[in-house]
Every structure is written in C-alpha cells, then in structure tokens.
Amino acid sequence: xxxxxxxxxxxxxxxxxxxxxxxxxxxxxxxxxxxxxxxxxxxxxxxxxxxxxxxxxxxxxxxxxxxxxxxxxxxxxxxxxxxxxxxxxxxxxxxxxxxxxxxxxxx
Amino acid sequence: xxxxxxxxxxxxxxxxxxxxxxxxxxxxxxxxxxxxxxxxxxxxxxxxxxxxxxxxxxxxxxxxxxxxxxxxxxxxxxxxxxxxxxxxxxxxxxxxxxxxxxxxxxxxxxxxxxxxxxxxx
Numbered sequence: 001x002x003x004x005x006x007x008x009x010x011x012x013x014x015x016x017x018x019x020x021x022x023x024x025x026x027x028x029x030x031x032x033x034x035x036x037x038x039x040x041x042x043x044x045x046x047x048x049x050x051x052x053x054x055x056x057x058x059x060x061x062x063x064x065x066x067x068x069x070x071x072x073x074x075x076x077x078x079x080x081x082x083x084x085x086x087x088x089x090x091x092x093x094x095x096x097x098x099x100x101x102x103x104x105x106x107x
Numbered sequence: 108x109x110x111x112x113x114x115x116x117x118x119x120x121x122x123x124x125x126x127x128x129x130x131x132x133x134x135x136x137x138x139x140x141x142x143x144x145x146x147x148x149x150x151x152x153x154x155x156x157x158x159x160x161x162x163x164x165x166x167x168x169x170x171x172x173x174x175x176x177x178x179x180x181x182x183x184x185x186x187x188x189x190x191x192x193x194x195x196x197x198x199x200x201x202x203x204x205x206x207x208x209x210x211x212x213x214x215x216x217x218x219x220x221x222x223x224x225x226x227x228x
Contacts (some may be wrong), residue, residue, distance in 0.1 A: 001169070034214040036152075043202060043218035044152065055216065087152055091213055094166040096142075096154040 002026050002090050006099035012107040019075040021102045023088035028068045032092040035064055035073045038101075039084045047086075048073065078104070109133040109217045111203045116222030119193055127222055129186040129203030134217075137161070137181035140206035142215060143188045145199035145224075155201070156188065157211035164211050171197075193226045200224075 003026035013019050023033065031051040036044040046055045048064035051071055061076045075082055083106055088099040115127040127143070142157040156167045156177040165177055176189040186203055200223050204215035 036215075038152075043220055044215070045218075046214055046216050049207065049214045089152075089154075089214065094157075094212070095168045096157065096166075096212070098152040098154065101151045 001095045002097055004097050004099040006102050010103045012105045013078050014107045017078045019078050021073045021086055023071045023099050025069045029090045029092035031067045033071050034089045036087045037084045111219035113203050113219045113222035116224045118225045120228050124191045127188040131184045136184040140211035141186045142204045144202045144204050147199040159211045160209040195226050198226045
C-alpha cells in the first residue's frame, strides 16, 4: 500500500496568515491526490482533487500543488472558518489511503 | 440535494457481526461508485471498502479483508457493509461516501454523518 505522510501534524497560525501543509507519498501517485477539511463532529469535506483542482464551492484562498510524491495545500489568508483538521488522500491505487492529518489551531 | 444516511451501528461483542446500511438520495445512485470510510475515536480517516457502480469492481483495506463485505442495491439506492468477526480495533464512526466517478477509485465528494460501531465485551 502507498503510505501518505503529512507535515506538520499540528500548526498554530493567526487569521490572515499564509498556511502551507505538505503531503508526501511513499511512491509516485502522479496527480491523483485530494485534500479534505474536517471540523470537530462533522464529516470531511472535499477541497481539492487531482492535486490542484478546486472543488465547486470551495473558496479560492485554498490551492493545491505538486505531483509525483510531494504535494502541498496552501491557504493564502487564513480565515476563522478554516481552523480544522486537513487530510490528504491518494487515489492512484488500492488501497486508497489517507495521510495522518494536520490540525490547524488558533495561535 | 445529495443525502447519505447511515444506519445499523451500535454496541457489539468481539467476534459478532453487524450490518451497516446507507440510504442515498439526491443523485442517480447507479451512476457512481460508493465507499465506506471509518474514523476511530480521536484518530484519522481510514478507507475501508469501495464498490463500483455495477458492483463489478470491489476493494477492501487489508485490515478488513476476509471479514467485511460491501454490497449495493441500485434498485433501493442503498449501500451496505456486512461486518463479521468484529474486533475491538474496528470501533469507529463509519461514514458512507460517494465517489466522484463510477470505478471506486477516485475521491469522495459527499459524505454521510456516520454511524458509530463500538466493539466491546
């Protein structure tokens, strides 16, 4: 199975900050990577698919980049609604696998 | 509006069985693959199983292979997960999730609210 490693596991930031989360795959997954946001007690929400395509309805301050084994999720200007946990997910091959998550906390 | 409503969770003893259901509405169910994803308390997300639109392609995580069986009934717009030989480590919130495509190998664009399975004696 392809292992997905996210860093950092926790990130403290302030409203207005530019935030970057990294996801690394144990082998190349081309651009078959998605990002999700999850708030406490809620189901995950798809933000980005195919590494850089923004899901409909997701604010443009979210962007994704990368290919192969290294990917990033960037929030250009952190808003109060963005404090949450973020997960990457590869869909290059079975088993579909998630990263361990990055919790974005208020500084 | 897409809706996915899970049911069937509960407290079950180790070694016993449970069947989860997911009722789908708001989209053409047999146009899309479907999945089960779980989340242990305080932990991250784990994909459990996926099934293509016509049940022709099915996949399982190694952790559940041989114990869990995914199925769907397109006539009833429903997804199922038969869970046998349950273990304490299967304790989690189980989400039903819609695939963006037909082949059960894509991303999950809609999720239910989950049904909690607790395996304990």
